[in-house]
Amino acid sequence: METGVSEQSAQEGILDFLAVPVLRVEEETGRVLSANAAARALPFSLEAPAPDAVLDETGTPLPAELCPVRRASRGEPLEGVLFRWKTPEGERSFVVHSRLDRSRSPAVATVSFQDVTQWRRAEEDLLRALGARDTFLSVASHELKSPITALQLVLERLQRAARREVGFSGAQLAERLEPALRQVRRLGVLVQNLLDVSRARNNHFDLDRERFELGSLVREVCERFSEQARQAGSQLTLEDCPQVEVHWDRLRMEQALTNLVTNAIKYGAGGPISVRAGLHGGVVSLHVADRGIGVAREDHERIFNPFERASSGHRVESLGLGLYIVREIARAHGGTVELTGRDGGGSCFTLRLPMEAVEEGYE
Ligand SMILES: Nc1ncnc2c1ncn2[C@@H]1O[C@H](COP(=O)(O)OP(=O)(O)OP(=O)(O)O)[C@@H](O)[C@H]1O
Numbered sequence: 001m002e003t004g005v006s007e008q009s010a011q012e013g014i015l016d017f018l019a020v021p022v023l024r025v026e027e028e029t030g031r032v033l034s035a036n037a038a039a040r041a042l043p044f045s046l047e048a049p050a051p052d053a054v055l056d057e058t059g060t061p062l063p064a065e066l067c068p069v070r071r072a073s074r075g076e077p078l079e080g081v082l083f084r085w086k087t088p089e090g091e092r093s094f095v096v097h098s099r100l101d102r103s104r105s106p107a108v109a110t111v112s113f114q115d116v117t118q119w120r121r122a123e124e125d126l127l128r129a130l131g132a133r134d135t136f137l138s139v140a141s142h143e144l145k146s147p148i149t150a151l152q153l154v155l156e157r158l159q160r161a162a163r164r165e166v167g168f169s170g171a172q173l174a175e176r177l178e179p180a181l182r183q184v185r186r187l188g189v190l191v192q193n194l195l196d197v198s199r200a201r202n203n204h205f206d207l208d209r210e211r212f213e214l215g216s217l218v219r220e221v222c223e224r225f226s227e228q229a230r231q232a233g234s235q236l237t238l239e240d241c242p243q244v245e246v247h248w249d250r251l252r253m254e255q256a257l258t259n260l261v262t263n264a265i266k267y268g269a270g271g272p273i274s275v276r277a278g279l280h281g282g283v284v285s286l287h288v289a290d291r292g293i294g295v296a297r298e299d300h301e302r303i304f305n306p307f308e309r310a311s312s313g314h315r316v317e318s319l320g321l322g323l324y325i326v327r328e329i330a331r332a333h334g335g336t337v338e339l340t341g342r343d344g345g346g347s348c349f350t351l352r353l354p355m356e357a358v359e360e361g362y363e
């Protein structure tokens, strides 16, 4: 008897040493005989979960008799069954093993709960990223194909006319070539974006820095897009810009600002768009704000990843690359970009960059 007690406390000492929660449960009654330190440290109950707190792998809530401790105490061996647990700190996933020791009377089930929450999350993120990439491939091929089709039509029409030896004046020819050029420009932007993404992914986003006045760049981008904004029903206004000389890659920064402004036009629902720059302690902030559809809070981080688009307001001609490129350009300059919601709807994107670009992560 003496030996039995000390053997039992030695076993419990070993179980306490394990990081995996373990319960020892009496057969039939389901009475918990012991819970190791890891199980006791949990802020929720493994043996008597709250109603609907335990879900199966697919997310279906399980009735009490199908929860792991009850199953194990009925003598059912559990061999790595996944259970999801709703806890006060969010959902967690456990892989459960159990074994019944019939050498005792009544028999005792030992049940272990391996926490696989982090792996499950990593797996879900990976699957989402793969899904986003697959969608991207189909959207990208559609996007590349449509300007080519349009271009082909324009050129074929011109060729037919030339065969009929219809003479064109220079002005007529120029007018007929305009749609072809538009499609070529569109193709150019698409291919450039694809190239930039592969460069950024391989950390080859080299900067070609020069000194220039910030206002000249901001004004140029605003002027270039004011007509496109007007056609979308939006008024694009440059509200404020300090006089400051920056040491940045001008073309890259133009591209970053362009991506933010074109998004504001695309998702701005025809509302006013404002661009504003400020300078605090050697850091320039550039804000692009719209009053459009906005971005749900849970998508605030995700939309900066390549191929990711928010769930609402999609159009086919969107690849989900623009913001990723903005983030990488900011990063290459030692800066950041973030999205803040706006009271009354809409979005405000803020780029923060040191006046003197510091290269980060691209050495
Ligand atoms: N100003 C905005 N208002 C609301 N949603 C936005 C805004 N800017 C971006 N988004 C959301 O973020 C997603 C990602 O934007 P991003 O610019 O990376 O890609 P895109 O606009 O979809 O395609 P593209 O590669 O042509 O830029 C968009 O699909 C959109 O859902």
Ligand SMILES: [Mg+2]
Binding pocket: 259, 262, 263, 321, 322, 323
């Ligand atoms: Mg975009």
